Amino acid sequence: MSLTDSKRLAAYKAVDTHLNSATRIIGIGSGSTVVFVVERIVQRGNVKKNKLDGKNENSNQVLEELDLAQCVFVPTSFQSRQLIIDNGLNLGEIDQYQEIDITIDGADEVDENLNAIKGGGACHLREKVVAESSKKFIIAADYTKKSTVLGEKWIQGIPIEVIPFCYSLVLNSLRLLGCQNLNLRMGKNKAGPIITDNGNFVIDAYFGKLDGQQFLGSDKFMFINSPSEVLKRIKLLTGVVEVGLFVGMAEIAYFGEDDGHSVSILKK
Numbered sequence: 001m002s003l004t005d006s007k008r009l010a011a012y013k014a015v016d017t018h019l020n021s022a023t024r025i026i027g028i029g030s031g032s033t034v035v036f037v038v039e040r041i042v043q044r045g046n047v048k049k050n051k052l053d054g055k056n057e058n059s060n061q062v063l064e065e066l067d068l069a070q071c072v073f074v075p076t077s078f079q080s081r082q083l084i085i086d087n088g089l090n091l092g093e094i095d096q097y098q099e100i101d102i103t104i105d106g107a108d109e110v111d112e113n114l115n116a117i118k119g120g121g122a123c124h125l126r127e128k129v130v131a132e133s134s135k136k137f138i139i140a141a142d143y144t145k146k147s148t149v150l151g152e153k154w155i156q157g158i159p160i161e162v163i164p165f166c167y168s169l170v171l172n173s174l175r176l177l178g179c180q181n182l183n184l185r186m187g188k189n190k191a192g193p194i195i196t197d198n199g200n201f202v203i204d205a206y207f208g209k210l211d212g213q214q215f216l217g218s219d220k221f222m223f224i225n226s227p228s229e230v231l232k233r234i235k236l237l238t239g240v241v242e243v244g245l246f247v248g249m250a251e252i253a254y255f256g257e258d259d260g261h262s263v264s265i266l267k268k
């Protein structure tokens with residue numbers, strides 16, 4: 001199965017399993033997988049016309065029609081805002097809603113405890129705000145994103161959003177934490193660093209691969225066993241706005257497998 005089909009499979013499964021006629025406020029993540037989340041939501045707006053009954057992977061499932069006129073969609077980036085608008089869906093802003101019914105988002109890597117690395121598209125600050133405001137946070141991803149421990153697959157480093165004038169200080173602080181490889185993320189077709197939707201820079205911080213199983217920074221800084229500890233330590237650095245580590249946030253993750261099936265991992 002192609003990567004694109006794998007993303008579509010995971011996205012459709014997440015939408016079909018969790019969105020029903022009672023769902024009203026929906027957070028829309030960012031990235032290439034989320035395009036298929038929105039595609040499926042639009043299809044579900046007219047189940048009969050789109051002949052969706054019995055088309056789900058679980059043939060017993062009756063797909064309820066979504067009354068899209070009654071739903072509001074909260075974006076996590078410029079990209080997802082455009083997706084919402086281009087598909088004629090109702091746009092809401094995060095500061096209008098203290099509670100979101102459900103958010104479906106992609107991820108760069110997800111471990112077996114559902115901790116995730118996000119921010120490959122530099123959207124992790126808004127994604128985290130929307131995820132944290134959600135009663136349910138669901139991940140949909142292709143099979144390349146599933147791992148045992150974080151860092152196994154996503155080797156370009158933890159995305160860290162920083163205030164621009166602080167970037168040099170943060171680089172130095174990360175070095176002192178034992179970070180082995182640091183990159184200020186550069187723009188493509190733009191001279192200089194990328195600028196996030198919030199006007200900030202992104203640093204990708206790689207803490208080093210000791211062997212196939214473990215990530216270590218300093219001798220006491222173990223990546224895999226304590227993503228929450230890593231998150232806390234980076235978040236405390238002056239100048240850091242948000243870290244692309246989503247620890248214990250997702251309730252369930254769906255993956256499109258290479259063989260055409262989908263699998264899900266539930267929070268333990």
Ligand SMILES: O=C[C@H](O)[C@H](O)[C@H](O)COP(=O)(O)O
Nearest residue numbers: 031032033106119121122123
């Ligand atoms: O900043 C970007 C986001 O965290 C994305 O959700 C993540 O990079 C996954 O994107 P994709 O679905 O394109 O793999």
